[in-house]
Amino acid sequence: MCRTSGSIRPMGCMRTAGAIPAPGVLMFAMTSRKAVWLLGALASAAVSAADGLQEPWKNFTEDLQQVGARMEARLPERLRDDPQVQQEAGTLILQAMAREVLEALGADESHPVFLPSLGAVINIFQPNADTVYLNANVDDHGSYRLRGQSGSVRVIKMAQFRALADEVAFEEGPSSFQALSYNDFNDLSIDDQGRFDVLLSRKRPQGYSGDWWELHPGTGFLMIRQMSSDWANERDWRVAIERLDTGVQRDRPSAAELEARLSRLSRRIGDVALSLVTHVEDMRKAGYLNRLRIMHTPGSLEGQFYYEGAYEINASEALVVEAKVPEDCVYWSAILTNDIYQTIDWMNNQSSLNDAQAHVDADGVVRFVLSLDDPGVHNWLDPAGHASGAFQGRWTGCSSTLIPKVTKVALADLDDFLPADTVRVTAAEREAAIRERRMHFQMRPLW
Incomplete structure (x- = not known):
């Protein structure tokens, strides 16, 4: 007999309402005009096919379905009916999803790490081919230490940005992706083993004589750009970051924190994917x-x-x-x-x-x-x-x-x-x- 409740069905059983679509249905979806909806449709099907999922996850997948509709409405009229562009727009949504999921999983202003933010695979915001981009979320009241090994790339600078809460815009305003400040790694002291060590905080610690950068009010994340012209011979810098004014260990994230990360994820995916498509x-x-x-x-x-x-x-x-x-x-x-x-x-x-x-x-x-x-x-x-x-x-x-x-x-x-x-x-x-x-x-x- 076929199991009709839950998500498991033996091979050959008829598909019941709420089960994951069959390959033929997926192929039709991929070749249809509304291919950019595929991501949300798959996620929704997975939720309805499983038992006992939490309400926040269900809300996330339902909200995710709206990203495809937003993308389809945003595409220029000249491109909207082009099946090739439709599929590329769907890929752009996936790339935005990859970026935002990485941040939801790994970004932590109390225990930060530099994560990849865009590039050849996460191809959003039109990345420069010669640049490696890394982001780390920070608390603008925190105290941080950056250290690591120097390299030889032409340019390595760190921008301090305010946290984004909407689509990126070219105009001035709340959505404008403008840096509050820049810091140049080439200005740092390098020891005889090629190592650097710099503090980042609102104020220089009293009596501290080492390298220090001001952390500007309103900063929500840091972005490092490393630009290399000679890919074969120039060496990238290696950079680690840690927060100094919190406990060295990281406690188990609370349920409320995990839910909050999930609840804002679908909106951020849409904002990132749609930002510059026109x-x-x-x-x-x-x-x-x-x-x-x-x-x-x-x-x-x-x-x-x-x-x-x-x-x-x-x-x-x-x-x-x-x-x-x-x-x-x-x-x-x-x-x-x-x-x-x-x-x-x-x-x-x-x-x-x-x-x-x-x-x-x-x-x-x-x-x-x-x-x-x-x-x-x-x-x-x-x-x-x-x-x-x-x-x-x-x-x-x-x-x-x-x-x-x-x-x-x-x-x-x-x-x-x-x-x-x-x-x-x-x-x-x-x-x-x-x-x-x-x-x-x-x-x-x-x-």
Whole structure:
């Protein structure tokens, strides 16, 4: 006989109301127009199929179903009926979920740890291909100690942000993702074994003469950015954090605390996933299609100048993006995003280039070529099949900050447009470069 109560049924039994959907039903859901609802639907099915789950968990899964509806309503009209974009939007929800679940499980202002916040897998908020991002929640009245091993990356800075309670916005206001303060690890004292040790608190402890950073009022979390140009040879810093004004051991979390973490999770997943999905469309509507502008980004890195614009090409076209490289510059780069502002896969494609990877021509100009097919030039930016999206660049610590020129050319005429000393690559050389790129990226501390 088939068991009809609970969640366990022998193979071959008819599916009863509330049971987990069969594979065929899931496949239909995945290929339907409302694919972005899949995450919430699966979670809801799992809840209704099991006995004795707590009310907070049931509420969480029910609230989670609304994330798909919010996403579908937020997608630009141009993209809303595209099944490819629908699935990518569903993936964006999953990535936001991964980030927020990590925080719900591991973030603790009394016993903090730096957790991965965005990157190649958690591809939200349009991460920079060269940056490792780590977050730790803190109490702005607490006293903390950061210590570890120094590295050799170009830039390592820590931002102090207020806690976010809504979607990230580009405008000033409660949702604005703007840093309250920045701290530069390169300003710290390093001992003869490469170690550092710095206190972070509202006030410097009386009589303390070591490295100290002020913890600004309103700070809810810290974000470390480590930017590397030479992935093969530059070493990332290793950073640990602990709180000094609480007990060294961590007590068992209370039921109320665990419930509170779960209760705010579904809303945060939606806020994170939806934050910037219209940004590329907004640039198109503002007239920045195949044109670039200064970018005022939420959470922008101190000392970094951003520019960006939407792009659109077909298989017979290419965009040439060119700029005179500043005489002095700590770091510069260019990346591509898709239409919902996720950075295009840079581990498996050359969708980004930086000052150590790109070739600068003899006239001091860097020229990037954006095309759907590989044109056989070193500075090709690969959109990985995305005929439209965004182009973004960074000048960091540079003596000048130019907005590059963008020219659309016929792919057949590209060789006539580029200078004679343009570096070319064969298909075999491109494949070898991608394999090296992938290996060196994976060697960085991504988790």
